[in-house]
Amino acid sequence: MTKLSVEEKQSDRRSQVALAAMKLIAEQGLQKTSLRAIAHELGCTTGVLTHYFRNKDELLLFLLEVVMERLAEKMAITVQDVEGIDRLTVMMLAVFPTTDELKQIWRVWLAFVGYMPGHVGLMEEHKTLYQEFKTSLKNELTALVETGAIATDLDLDFEAAAWIALMDGIGVNMLAAPQTYSDKQLKMMINRHVRSLLPNIE
């Protein structure tokens, strides 16, 4: 076997651990998700975890990356056949916590955000991932400006942040509050925001 596929195997094992951790965190929160619990969920002992991760924080960090990557992936897939202003809408709709997997992802992210105070490494990593996310969104907006789909006098950095805020708000509420939005209502909220980006045609 080549060296590359060995690394892939390693990476796979790490992903398996991360997925087991994700399931537990989504089900019972970060506090109750101990290394032993993760190992049990995976069907092994903590020896595996300590072999692939220096410590627990590094495991959580890796999980955060996996989760964010998964979100970006989902957005990229759903958007590939869509053109124009609709790209923004479908990107949003693709990542709301509607399916079990997306609910898990959002719960993990929420657990992280609550866990971050006092954990400098995690905060830094989260900031970085957030920046990447914002940048890709900003690129999306830039392309739309160039095609004339949205107004040209927008502060795209701010607009990208506003998009993320809207996403986070809806996502958090779908998990933490009894309110469950219908598809129609979700689209309405997004369309309102989209409309605020359109060029003012008289």
Place this chain on the structure above:
Amino acid sequence: MTKLSVEEKQSDRRSQVALAAMKLIAEQGLQKTSLRAIAHELGCTTGVLTHYFRNKDELLLFLLEVVMERLAEKMAITVQDVEGIDRLTVMMLAVFPTTDELKQIWRVWLAFVGYMPGHVGLMEEHKTLYQEFKTSLKNELTALVETGAIATDLDLDFEAAAWIALMDGIGVNMLAAPQTYSDKQLKMMINRHVRSLLPNIE
């Protein structure tokens, strides 16, 4: 001393404990906020905590109530001299995590939301408090409909939930992301949302 003032004293002590807990949770997260740490922060021993609270979850539950009440208070105060559509705007601006106290409150709330999975009691309480919050917002909207300030064909239940989602999204981002919104940007985001509620005048 009358019986009432005794109860007030009790309530005061409980509040003191809750405030100490709030400070620690905001600083170093829920995980590191043990009962002993809270007691140390308050300058007493765990005997006080166990005397005023059955267990830790009950303490956290009380803290959640205190925090939510504080938010409602702040909104009520800032809104009392404002009339019309502006009431919505000032209510929002009054509770964003701009000051140290508000940052603490939001961090505590975030810690809760991340802590909730697997803790039925806390989830139930959060749902209840969320409902109260939504109801008062809905009342606000109803009043605005009656004065003709906003459109009459709105689903106020949905609109109230949308407001909260907007609030949560901005608040979460202000804490968890490097983005810091300027006053101008905050007002812009809110005004956009307000505009979507206005009656369509030709």
Place this chain on the structure above:
DNA sequence: AAATAATCATAACAGGTGTTGTAAAATGAG
């Protein structure tokens, strides 16, 4: 003043935590 209740300190308990080191098993290369 005596008795009752509220408040708080202290210590112990049983259990769980992340981390570390060591040795066994599995795997791959020469």
Place this chain on the structure above:
DNA sequence: CTCATTTTACAACACCTGTTATGATTATTT
């Protein structure tokens, strides 16, 4: 097959956790 490396299991470590019980101290009431 042999040897070296990777992968895993296991046990022990020191420490921290929430909870509970027991007294001491203080406050309130009778």
